[in-house]
Amino acid sequence: MFSEIHMPKGFKCAGISAGIKASGIKDMAFIFSELPAAAAGVFTTNQVCAAPVKVCRAHLQHGVARAIVMNSGIANACTGSAGMVAATDMAAETAKVIGCEPQEIFVCSTGKIGPQLPLEKIIAGIGKLFDVALIENVQDTAEAMMTTDTRPKVAVEELHIEGKSVRIVGFAKGAGMIEPNMATMLSYITTDAAVEQHALQAALKRAVDSSFNRISIDGDQSTNDTVLALANGAAENRPLDESSHDWGVFFQALEKVCFELAMMIVHDGEGADKFVTVNVTGAASAEDAELAARAVANSMLNKTAWAGCYPDWGRIMDAIGYSKARVIEEQVDIFYDDTQAVAGGCLSGVAQEDLIKVVSQTDFAININLHIGDGEAVVYTCNCTEEYVRINF
Amino acid sequence: MFSEIHMPKGFKCAGISAGIKASGIKDMAFIFSELPAAAAGVFTTNQVCAAPVKVCRAHLQHGVARAIVMNSGIANACTGSAGMVAATDMAAETAKVIGCEPQEIFVCSTGKIGPQLPLEKIIAGIGKLFDVALIENVQDTAEAMMTTDTRPKVAVEELHIEGKSVRIVGFAKGAGMIEPNMATMLSYITTDAAVEQHALQAALKRAVDSSFNRISIDGDQSTNDTVLALANGAAENRPLDESSHDWGVFFQALEKVCFELAMMIVHDGEGADKFVTVNVTGAASAEDAELAARAVANSMLNKTAWAGCYPDWGRIMDAIGYSKARVIEEQVDIFYDDTQAVAGGCLSGVAQEDLIKVVSQTDFAININLHIGDGEAVVYTCNCTEEYVRINF
Numbered sequence: 001m002f003s004e005i006h007m008p009k010g011f012k013c014a015g016i017s018a019g020i021k022a023s024g025i026k027d028m029a030f031i032f033s034e035l036p037a038a039a040a041g042v043f044t045t046n047q048v049c050a051a052p053v054k055v056c057r058a059h060l061q062h063g064v065a066r067a068i069v070m071n072s073g074i075a076n077a078c079t080g081s082a083g084m085v086a087a088t089d090m091a092a093e094t095a096k097v098i099g100c101e102p103q104e105i106f107v108c109s110t111g112k113i114g115p116q117l118p119l120e121k122i123i124a125g126i127g128k129l130f131d132v133a134l135i136e137n138v139q140d141t142a143e144a145m146m147t148t149d150t151r152p153k154v155a156v157e158e159l160h161i162e163g164k165s166v167r168i169v170g171f172a173k174g175a176g177m178i179e180p181n182m183a184t185m186l187s188y189i190t191t192d193a194a195v196e197q198h199a200l201q202a203a204l205k206r207a208v209d210s211s212f213n214r215i216s217i218d219g220d221q222s223t224n225d226t227v228l229a230l231a232n233g234a235a236e237n238r239p240l241d242e243s244s245h246d247w248g249v250f251f252q253a254l255e256k257v258c259f260e261l262a263m264m265i266v267h268d269g270e271g272a273d274k275f276v277t278v279n280v281t282g283a284a285s286a287e288d289a290e291l292a293a294r295a296v297a298n299s300m301l302n303k304t305a306w307a308g309c310y311p312d313w314g315r316i317m318d319a320i321g322y323s324k325a326r327v328i329e330e331q332v333d334i335f336y337d338d339t340q341a342v343a344g345g346c347l348s349g350v351a352q353e354d355l356i357k358v359v360s361q362t363d364f365a366i367n368i369n370l371h372i373g374d375g376e377a378v379v380y381t382c383n384c385t386e387e388y389v390r391i392n393f
Numbered sequence: 394m395f396s397e398i399h400m401p402k403g404f405k406c407a408g409i410s411a412g413i414k415a416s417g418i419k420d421m422a423f424i425f426s427e428l429p430a431a432a433a434g435v436f437t438t439n440q441v442c443a444a445p446v447k448v449c450r451a452h453l454q455h456g457v458a459r460a461i462v463m464n465s466g467i468a469n470a471c472t473g474s475a476g477m478v479a480a481t482d483m484a485a486e487t488a489k490v491i492g493c494e495p496q497e498i499f500v501c502s503t504g505k506i507g508p509q510l511p512l513e514k515i516i517a518g519i520g521k522l523f524d525v526a527l528i529e530n531v532q533d534t535a536e537a538m539m540t541t542d543t544r545p546k547v548a549v550e551e552l553h554i555e556g557k558s559v560r561i562v563g564f565a566k567g568a569g570m571i572e573p574n575m576a577t578m579l580s581y582i583t584t585d586a587a588v589e590q591h592a593l594q595a596a597l598k599r600a601v602d603s604s605f606n607r608i609s610i611d612g613d614q615s616t617n618d619t620v621l622a623l624a625n626g627a628a629e630n631r632p633l634d635e636s637s638h639d640w641g642v643f644f645q646a647l648e649k650v651c652f653e654l655a656m657m658i659v660h661d662g663e664g665a666d667k668f669v670t671v672n673v674t675g676a677a678s679a680e681d682a683e684l685a686a687r688a689v690a691n692s693m694l695n696k697t698a699w700a701g702c703y704p705d706w707g708r709i710m711d712a713i714g715y716s717k718a719r720v721i722e723e724q725v726d727i728f729y730d731d732t733q734a735v736a737g738g739c740l741s742g743v744a745q746e747d748l749i750k751v752v753s754q755t756d757f758a759i760n761i762n763l764h765i766g767d768g769e770a771v772v773y774t775c776n777c778t779e780e781y782v783r784i785n786f
Contacts, residue, residue, distance in 0.1 A: 048714025048722045048738075078710050080723070080739040113707025114740050223711050300693065304782050314506025317471050318616050321441025329441045330473070345441075346473040347507050386779040389697050 002139040002154045008167040008192035010034045010234030014132040015144030018125030020073040020111075020118060026144035028122070030094075030129035031068040031171075031188055036104065037232035038194075039065035040201040042208045044225035050077035051087035052107040053224060059091070062103040063197040065230050068188055069094045069126060070108035072147050072173070077113045077223040086117040093123050097130045108186055108226050110147055110173065138169070145173040145186060149268055155260035157253040161237040161246045166193045168253050172261035174268075185212065187227045187261055193250060194233030199241035203251050204229045211258035215266050216278075216297035216381035229254070266380045271387030274306055275380070277365040280325075283375030288325035290377040295323035296366060303384035311355030313341040316366060331371040337364050395532040395547045401560040401585035403427045403627030407526040408537030411518030413466040413504075413511060419537035421515070423487075423522035424461040424564075424581055429497065430625035431587075432458035433594040435601045437618035443470035444480035445500040446617060452484070455496035456590040458623050461581055462487045462519060463501035465540050465566070470506045470616040479510040486516050490523045501579055501619050503540055503566065531562070538566040538579060541784060542661055548653035550646040554630040554639045559586045561646050565654035567661075578605065580620045580654055586643060587626030592634035596644050597622045604651035608659050609671075609690035609774035622647070659773050664780030667699055668773070670758040673718075676768030681718035683770040688716035689759060696777035704748030706734040709759060724764040730757050 007013055012032045020027040041060045043053050052070075059065075069090060076083045091105040098105075109117065132140075142152030153172040160166065174185035189204070208227050233239065240250055267275055278297045283289035296302055299319040305312040313334050320327050334342035336358040341350055358364050400406055405425045413420040434453045436446050445463075452458075462483060469476050484498040491498075502510065525533075535545030546565040553559065567578035582597070601620050626632065633643055660668055671690045676682035689695055692712045698705040706727050713720050727735035729751035734743055751757050 046711065046714040047720045048710045048725075075707070078707055078722070078735070078739055080737065083739075113705075113710060223707075223714060300781075307782065312506075314468070314471055314616075317441045317506060318439065321439040321616060327440045329471070332441075342471070344473065346471055346476075384782060386782045388693075389700065389777060389779045389782060 002142060002152065005138040005154060005156055005169065007136045007138065007169055008190050008232070008234065010192055010232045011190045012133040012136045013141040014129050014137050015140030015142070016125060016128050016132055018071065018128070019121045020071055026140060027073045028071045028125040028129055029141045029144035030133050031141065031190060031230070032098070032133050033066055033230055033232040035232040035234055036064045036066060037230040038197040038200050039063055039106065040197065040204040040229040041106070042205055042227045044222055046223050048078065048223050050075055050109060050224040051079055051083035052076055052109045053226060054084065055087040055091060056106050056108070056226060056228070059103045059106060064104055065106055066098055066100045066104040067094055068106045068108065068228055068230070069129065070110070070145065070186065071117070071122060072145060073111040074109060074115050074117055075111045075113045075224050076109040076117050079114070079116050082116055086119050089119060090122055093126050097126055106228055108224070110186055110224055113223060142171050145171060147173065148270055149173055151268060153261055153264040153268070155257045157257050159249055159253045161193055161235065161240065161250060164235045164237045166191060166235045166237065168257050170257040170261050172265060174265040185222060185225045185265065187212065187258070189227070189229040189254065189257055191231045192234040193231050194235065194237050194239040195231040195250070196239050196241040200229055200231050203254055207255040207258040210255060211262040214379055215262050216294065216379050263380065266382055269382035271385045271390070272382035273362060273385065274383040275363045276306055276382060278379045278381060279365055279367045280370065281376045282369040282371045282373065283377070284326045284373040285375040286377060287375070289375040291323045292320045292325040292327070292368065292370065293377045293379040295319040296368070297379040297381035300384060306359060306383040307385045309356060309360040311336055311341065311352065311359045316368065317342065317345070320368065326372060327370060328372060333369040333371065335367040395535060395545065398531040398547060398549055398562065400529045400531065400562055401583050401625070401627065403585055403625045404583045405526040405529045406534040407522050407530050408533030408535070409518060409521050409525055411464065411521065412514045413464055419533060420466045421464045421518040421522055422534045422537035423526050424534065424583060424623070425491070425526050426459055426623055426625040428625040428627055429457045429459060430623040431590040431593050432456055432499065433590070433597040433622040434499070435598055435620045437615055439616050441471065441616050443468055443502060443617040444472055444476035445469055445502045446619060447477065448480040448484055449499050449501070449619060449621070452496045452499060457497055458499055459491055459493040459497040460487055461499045461501065461621055461623070462522065463503070463538065463579065464510070464515060465538060466504040467502060467508050467510055468504045468506045468617050469502040469510050472507070472509050475509055479512050482512060483515055486519050490519055499621055501617070503579055503617055506616060535564050538564060540566065541663055542566055544661060546654055546657040546661070548650045550650050552642055552646045554586055554628065554633065554643060557628045557630045559584060559628045559630065561650050563650040563654050565658060567658040578615060578618045578658065580605065582622040582647065582650060584624045585627040586624050587628065587630050587632040588624040588643070589632050589634040593622055593624050596647055600648040600651040603648060604655040607772055608655050609687065609772050656773065659775055662775035663784045664778045665775035666755060666778065667776040668756045669699055669775060671772045671774060672758055672760045673763065674769045675762040675764045675766065676770070677719045677766045678768040679770060680768070682768040684716045685713045685718040685720070685761065685763065686770045686772040688712040689761070690772040690774035693777060699752060699776040700778045702749060702753040704729060704734065704745065704752045709761065710735065710738070713761065719765060720763060721765060726762040726764065728760040
């Protein structure tokens with residue numbers, strides 16, 4: 001599937017089975033930069049956060065990365081000081097193999113919260129990964145990141161900066177906006193562009209806000225969510241920052257990779273078979289628009305109605321009403337795609353069959369205009385089926 | 394089931410089929426006081442609220458009630474000015490039949506959001522209800538309130554005030570903390586005690602806070618939620634207020650009726666088969682304790698884990714971590730009933746089988762100690778099964 005994809009210049013990657021999951025299933029991945037890369041990161045805001053997140057946050061102070069090493073199967077979250085030792089050792093061991101400082105290694109884990117990492121298997125796995133990474137293997141890397149995902153997730157952009165050809169390759173895992181069973185969204189973005197670290201960090205934050213932060217979660221925000229970006233400069237452009245001529249080109253490509261990966265996560269939502277875009281316009285502010293959009297996207301009553309092809313706009317009115325956004329009931333218009341369901345807070349003249357037609361599609365939009373101000377927001381989400389409950393049993 | 398139950402002195406009640414729902418299914422209820430009763434009410438805080446809620450709020454200014462008239466099947470929410478006319482007419486017509494002021498009539502509707510009330514059927518129903526209400530019928534009244542409820546909900550308390558015997562009879566509908574398909578929690582409390590209106594209002598507010606407001610909803614707060622209390626004084630005690638000798642006895646009985654009805658709602662949760670009590674202690678404040686308890690109780694990952702008899706305490710750690718409550722990961726203890734799962738933020742030495750034993754029960758508690766301060770809160774909730782998704786299709 002991704003076997004044709006090449007990494008940006010100077011990057012290698014690998015995915016292997018280290019024996020953390022059941023025999024033979026890939027469970028460790030490695031992304032390695034031959035050159036020191038500018039590093040940026042965005043992490044979960046959960047007060048309960050995994051040991052590898054704490055280690056990544058500390059290492060990011062250094063601002064330079066040589067590698068990301070990760071495991072799936074066990075989250076190394078709620079594991080106390082033993083978990084911190086394991087995450088630190090995982091970085092130190094990788095640094096030793098590569099021959100760099102431990103602060104230049106970023107570590108991630110995803111999987112069950114609670115159990116300790118099997119450190120011997122991890123350390124053996126690091127050696128094996130480094131050997132395999134001498135040949136890049138995008139497919140294996142993406143597969144090793146998976147937990148309840150049904151498919152690996154990779155996005156690629158090619159662009160030109162000052163006439164030099166640049167690549168961005170991004171990886172992600174996560175089984176949907178309905179927060180995955182295994183409780184983590186992870187994404188790694190690699191590029192051979194040279195980018196100033198502070199500019200990369202600001203760009204990543206912005207790109208995450210308009211991509212991963214726009215997909216709906218059910219509030220079960222993970223202890224391990226991590227997005228990392230590594231820019232190693234192998235393309236030999238002059239280091240980019242916000243004042244560079246080609247900054248816009250670079251930022252758009254970065255944002256596009258993040259957006260594509262985020263959409264892949266929603267499309268792979270646990271048990272989901274519909275992709276729903278919730279647009280709110282006319283809110284008192286952008287914040288209000290977001291609050292209203294999230295209330296609709298996260299409502300179980302809306303998610304189950306969509307699953308049943310049931311155009312219950314009353315549940316949408318209900319959700320925006322209890323959201324913290326300012327709502328004037330009599331001014332609300334709601335459309336399913338272009339078909340108006342609600343006019344001025346009441347049923348429009350639409351025929352129920354026309355709404356059923358829209359909500360029966362596998363991809364449709366709910367467009368809500370609050371008619372108060374200029375605030376806008378969009379959230380991407382999916383439906384909730386019985387399969388979701390079965391997966392999370 | 395409730396055919397043996399008598400209303401408080403001076404109250405009559407009835408439930409009939411007015412043809413709003415499918416043929417023969419009861420869909421209108423009536424609670425009538427022969428004497429003017431002190432009235433108290435607590436309503437949804439949803440910005441989108443049903444016409445009958447608006448009418449009840451206005452009528453409550455008057456502070457006196459003669460009757461509650463309600464229909465199930467259609468919520469009269471998001472129905473604009475036509476809906477307001479219907480709710481007002483419903484009150485006016487009832488007042489005419491009884492011979493009282495329209496402000497003395499409280500109206501409620503529950504059911505589908507959007508459609509207009511069939512006013513002719515409602516008006517015919519009011520006449521029929523008044524005839525039938527000459528004999529009290531608690532069973533029919535409770536049944537007529539039901540939507541996705543699987544059983545009617547009535548609670549009774551008997552007490553003595555200044556040597557006079559007093560009764561409190563409460564009705565409720567609502568199919569669970571997972572907000573009902575038909576989107577409403579309604580409850581009516583009647584008593585023949587004489588109670589000052591301002592004291593009744595304050596007491597009802599307090600009783601609702603420790604009962605209906607302690608059951609977990611999934612955020613889908615209804616447009617129609619209404620709790621009404623009517624005290625008609627037929628017991629002939631001197632009117633009670635907070636300074637009365639027997640105030641405590643009265644308040645406790647009122648609170649008990651509200652609590653029993655609230656527990657009936659959780660036990661009848663849509664598709665649910667487990668009752669779960671979430672206790673949080675040691676929080677920085679009572680508000681923090683409530684935020685943490687609600688995060689756990691409303692988490693789909695927790696609800697589905699309980700359905701699967703899966704003691705996934707990591708999902709509980711995750712939920713308190715993203716709640717707005719202050720949490721110090723290393724200090725958290727979590728127990729399933731008395732069995733400790735988490736000690737200081739990590740897995741205790743407990744055997745998984747022991748936790749499975751607790752979570753396999755149909756009724757258990759999650760006890761969380763944050764070890765920060767003295768704040769405490771409890772929330773009552775239920776599990777989420779595939780049946781929930783089927784019901785809300």
